[in-house]
Amino acid sequence: MSSLSRDDIANLARLARIEMSEDELVSLSNEFTVILDAVARVQEVASADVEPTSHPLPLRNVFRPDVVVPSLTPEEALSGAPAQEESRFRVPQILGEE
Amino acid sequence: MAAKLSSGETTSVALTQAHLDRIAAVDTDVHAFLFVNTEGALAQAAAVDAKRAAGEKLSPLAGVPLALKDVMTQKGVPTTAGSKILEGWRPPYDSTVVANLKNNDIVILGKTNMDEFAMGSSTENSAYGPTHNPWDLTRIPGGSGGGSSAALAAFEAPLAIGTDTGGSIRQPAAVTGTVGVKPTYGGVSRFGLIAFSSSLDQAGPCARTVLDAALLHEAIAGYDPKDSTSINAPVPQVVNAARSGDVKGMKIGVVKELNGDGYQSGVRARFEESLELLAAAGAEIVEVSAPNFEYALAAYYLIAPSECSSNLARFDAMRYGLRVGDVDGASAESVMNLTREVGFGREVKRRIILGTYALSSGYYDAYYGSAQKVRTLITQDFNKAFEKCDVMVSPTCPTTAFKIGEKSDDPIAMYLNDIATIPVNMAGIGGMSLPAGLAPEDGLPVGFQIMSPAMQDQRMYLVAAALEAALLSKWGAPLLSLAPELVGK
């Protein structure tokens, strides 16, 4: 019976950049016990000699020629921006390293 | 309608206005629409009328109005994907589907309601409130494309566009008594389709009749160089198939694992009856087996969340959409975390966490990796089965429309709605649902699902047209004429 603890969920929420409340973490942890059991069934038939499918279609080598195509105007590009300054997207201070 | 337009009996403006009036009259109750583009639609309609008056040659559906699931970008028009995180966002570009609609002069009335980011089977996960089934306003219209199907069933639009990742076109069609088609994966461009699960998503036509769906199918399908997964081949001849409806000699495969065992009795009854009608029309009913279908649901609920956990990462409050918590001293990281917490609904967050887990180091092979293998097995099952038949059939979903609120606390129960539709998306083949009648126990619509091999979409239209004609004969009038009157409540 697989399960994820509240801390496991908190780690995943951190990876997914979602600030979850304590209630959410606990209730998700409970739900996941059932969900993981249900989805773990895939292991029953996923043997080593079966190839995984990443693409439903057998396409290969779909390319685009190296030609410049008109871009959006800066106004269009920034049209949804929550904040902007001098034609750039303005974002709060970034804590992480680049 | 198209005929009336081309004969001059009516104008697109009149037609559009009539539908806008209908929306105004009933949509407070149905809530199919998130945004009604009154100005834009009438302007489009006027432009088409002008072209027609000038003697220009127009496409078959020119001037006919349509409802667009709010998951497709339309330039300058609010597009939300049913989520708060995109509230008020107006895309600076058209999706290819919208571009194709515009090229065909189809008038876009507005954007329809949906489960948030297409995740759900009831449209109850919309951040903007549920849509109500026109057959019974206390019931769900299906999901995730409940808005589009409800709009059709309520006569708010004659055509609609939906998207289908695990059944989101077909299941709403089934529970609203309308037609919904998921083309072969790659048949319709995904450029501008706000992504949920990239390897499963597909946009498709929704309508009240099989022929209308076919006409819309040909208007939106086709190769798009902007979508690397787009099929570079001519669109299957679905209109011809829909007009023909000749199924003599066709082998119709009933999937043993999806034959209705355990489904609602009325659903089974209508399914059996449809098989009899098809047999009477000259088709041969054979039994086929797909033993790996029982794993499809589990695999789907690993693949789709995994892909969506990545696809939805872009909603981070930096470039567009909702931004919350941007106060003095806040960091980009905290703004991101808060915005996503507030902007995403419960089901979306649940799937993001599940997907993040399924892809994480140490668990990839057991979950996502294994699910991709199940996918291969399901495709093999279909290939084997299609050696014995031309199309495969099943009831579209196990029950008729349930009550709003009935299943929303039980995710697994909700997921089971898609049990018959999911295998189609896993293999990337074509699937559609058309009305098979009403379930006697509750008087609610039941859907009949037809599945065709990849790139052979015309086969399912052939069978659908045959069944539709037979049923129409039997009923004497279209099924939707039995739906309750909505105006005057």
Next chain:
Amino acid sequence: MALTYDDVIAKYEPVLGLEVHVELNTKSKMFCGCSTIFGGEPNTQTCPVCLALPGALPTVNEKAIESTIKIGLALNCSIAPFSRFARKNYFYPDMPKNFQISQYDEPICVNGYVDVEIETDEGPKSFRIEVERVHMEEDTGKSLHVGGATGRIHGAEYSLLDYNRAGIPLVEIVTKIVPGTGKYAPEVAKAYVAELRDILRSLGVSDVKMEQGSLRCDANVSLRLIGAQTLGTRSETKNVNSLRSVERAIRGEMIRHAELLNKGERVVQETRHFQEESGLTRSGRSKEQAEDYRYFPEPDLVPVAPDEAWIETLRLALPERPSIHRKRLQEAWAVPDKEMAAMINADVLNIVEATVNLGADPTKARSWWLGEISRIANDKNVAIATLAITPNDVAEIVALVSAGELTDKLARQVIEGVIAGEGKPAAVIAARGIKVVNDDGALMAAIEKVCAEQADTAQKVRDGHLPAAGALIGAVMKETKGQADAARVRELLLGHLGQA
């Protein structure tokens, strides 16, 4: 107590790993048709795809694939018959999708090598650096950090993002671990990056300018006791922006690791940033808390399976290897080994070659670039490539000197002027009024004037004291504002004073 480098290598041996990122010079971006031109106004080269607007989809640039295959072939790699794109998932504001489309376990090129030669105490020695893989990915946008003291990310109030660069094709070249370099680790690393740069330049796939960021190097270093089998903990150093920095960064890291190990402390596995001014590294993101990138195959793109015929065509069209090219130049220019090495070390070989290709005599071209211009670059503490003077300019100056319109001394003034930004040689000459005084008449006038003013000295020369002529020549040069040809002045002066 600070260790010396000799202390370090007496006890430890280094193991290297080098990751080089190359910005390709395709016209359009990796996954969309936006222009890649450097220096455009912010957010003028973006589209739904590279901005990661909802609904956008990537499409693969064919030229980028071609360039990557060429790079793989030039590095002796096998080209994978089947390779796939993968999503590398992590959140950062300069990466719009919050995942990077890259390649993971199925890269396009694998298992190659690069041979480099360095000078050791025992003479020239060759090292083979094995290349693990070459793969494709996309660049990020650029952030401007506002409000902090240094314009750096620490202490900034907010940031401004420009996505013009987001999506530009990047090729990543990763070496296998490189043991066995001993005390020459810094030199080997520098030689590897230099050779890589020359190969890439000869392929024409990138303008490989480290100072502009089209060639970036991350250096991984670990130490172990000499003779030990297991590997030590490594650190990764970023922000290494020149060949010289590669050398300094590795040397610095080796010393830093040794100091920690000697004290019994642990080396932390982390990313560090190289500081140009100090030559030291500063701690950055700790890799021990590293994100799980959750790689999975990119569902929006289909696999790449280049056909054999295409690969063969590219293989046949590969240009001459830089090492062979260098030998050819050395023969053609008749340059002794030591001078050849000097040019390579000072990184002026291709600049000299360009100058020669414009018609300049090889020896003269060499002596200007290695001499005067190198001196100026060193004084300013910058790389020669960043100076304003071009091969064109130098070729022009060499030609003027040959034609007698400039003396060596005047040529130096012109060079100084060009570098100072006063314009091209012709403009500098005109503005400064630089002119060789060729006119014997004018020279004679000056000579007579000086001899009159310094009659005693002039008499000494007449009497046979030739060295005394020096002072007179100097005076004449001053009189002619340095524009006379000193040799001619001497000739005329001695003649005038009866000492021809």
